[in-house]
Amino acid sequence: MKRLVLIVLALFAAMPLAAQDQLPPAPYAYRQLDDPALEAKAQGLMETLRCLKCQSQSIADSDAPMAGDMRHQVRTRIAAGEQPEAIRAWLIERYGDYVSYAPQNKPIMWPLFAAPLVILLLAALLLRGRFRKGSKSEASE
Amino acid sequence: MSEPGKKRSSLAIWLPLALFGAFFALVIWGLVRPADREVASAFIGKPLPQFDLPAATADRPGLATAQMTGKPRLLNVFASWCVPCAVEAPQLAALRDQGIEIDGVAIRDRTEDLNRFLDSYGNPFARIGKDDLSEVQLAIGSSGVPETFVIDAKGVIRYQHIGEIRPEDVPLIVAKLKEAQS
Numbered sequence: 001m002k003r004l005v006l007i008v009l010a011l012f013a014a015m016p017l018a019a020q021d022q023l024p025p026a027p028y029a030y031r032q033l034d035d036p037a038l039e040a041k042a043q044g045l046m047e048t049l050r051c052l053k054c055q056s057q058s059i060a061d062s063d064a065p066m067a068g069d070m071r072h073q074v075r076t077r078i079a080a081g082e083q084p085e086a087i088r089a090w091l092i093e094r095y096g097d098y099v100s101y102a103p104q105n106k107p108i109m110w111p112l113f114a115a116p117l118v119i120l121l122l123a124a125l126l127l128r129g130r131f132r133k134g135s136k137s138e139a140s141e
Numbered sequence: 142m143s144e145p146g147k148k149r150s151s152l153a154i155w156l157p158l159a160l161f162g163a164f165f166a167l168v169i170w171g172l173v174r175p176a177d178r179e180v181a182s183a184f185i186g187k188p189l190p191q192f193d194l195p196a197a198t199a200d201r202p203g204l205a206t207a208q209m210t211g212k213p214r215l216l217n218v219f220a221s222w223c224v225p226c227a228v229e230a231p232q233l234a235a236l237r238d239q240g241i242e243i244d245g246v247a248i249r250d251r252t253e254d255l256n257r258f259l260d261s262y263g264n265p266f267a268r269i270g271k272d273d274l275s276e277v278q279l280a281i282g283s284s285g286v287p288e289t290f291v292i293d294a295k296g297v298i299r300y301q302h303i304g305e306i307r308p309e310d311v312p313l314i315v316a317k318l319k320e321a322q323s
Binding site for chain 2: 053055073098
């Protein structure tokens with residue numbers, strides 16, 4: 001029993017060692033901009049930026065301190081009149097395309113956009129062959 | 142006449158299975174392959190952005206871009222709350238003892254925590270800038286702590302080391318500093 005108590009105490013004592021900073025969140029990490037139009041702009045951008053700490057979340061979804069700092073930066077820069085796409089470009093310049101969830105129009109994306117067209121074309125060709133065969137066999141009957 | 146057509150269809154009958162097999166192999170490969178969650182900076186080869194951080198501790202000056210030219214140096218992004226940062230402390234001390242200048246950026250840190258950290262693990266830094274909003278971290282494309290950047294004499298970022306510097310990483314970093322000299 002005594003040992004159990006010690007273990008539980010040790011668990012609590014170990015808590016502050018967890019890698020988490022003690023600073024309060026950045027001013028605009030959890031505070032919306034006063035102008036709803038600007039806040040909507042910022043929100044739209046934040047939902048399409050990847051949190052670098054928790055990579056399957058956007059910075060709008062994440063409670064990681066770094067995501068908070070990124071939200072603060074997005075909101076203050078939007079409030080200062082910067083365009084969302086300029087901020088996205090600034091981040092892509094530093095972290096690569098990976099930081100953005102919005103697909104960029106780059107040659108590497110073209111096969112992805114072309115694939116549906118190619119599949120449709122193939123389907124049309126296949127169907128054409130089938131219909132022809134069908135009409136021929138009908139004609140021969 | 143019907144023979145070649147029959148042959149083609151008997152081969153074609155295996156095509157979906159082969160496709161499924163390939164897809165299955167891809168999924169298994171994706172599951173088994175060790176995940177790479179590091180985001181490398183795309184800012185290598187570019188000059189340091191302009192910044193001027195206040196001092197994070199009383200006994201070291203703050204850090205500004207303007208001071209970071211003249212000779213190659215290391216820029217260490219760290220924090221007192223970061224456990225691996227303590228692991229790399231002996232390696233940073235060894236690099237400092239070789240005469241390499243190390244500048245620090247303390248991410249989201251309190252002065253009292255930082256003092257305690259530097260007292261127990263050593264202080265290899267020439268300057269320590271206080272980055273409470275991760276602004277410099279974001280500006281140089283760093284995505285975590287600790288990270289160490291090699292900066293050349295002109296203030297251009299030449300190399301990024303992600304994660305703690307282990308003893309076996311030291312030679313590579315020294316080599317990158319030498320490269321940065323040219």
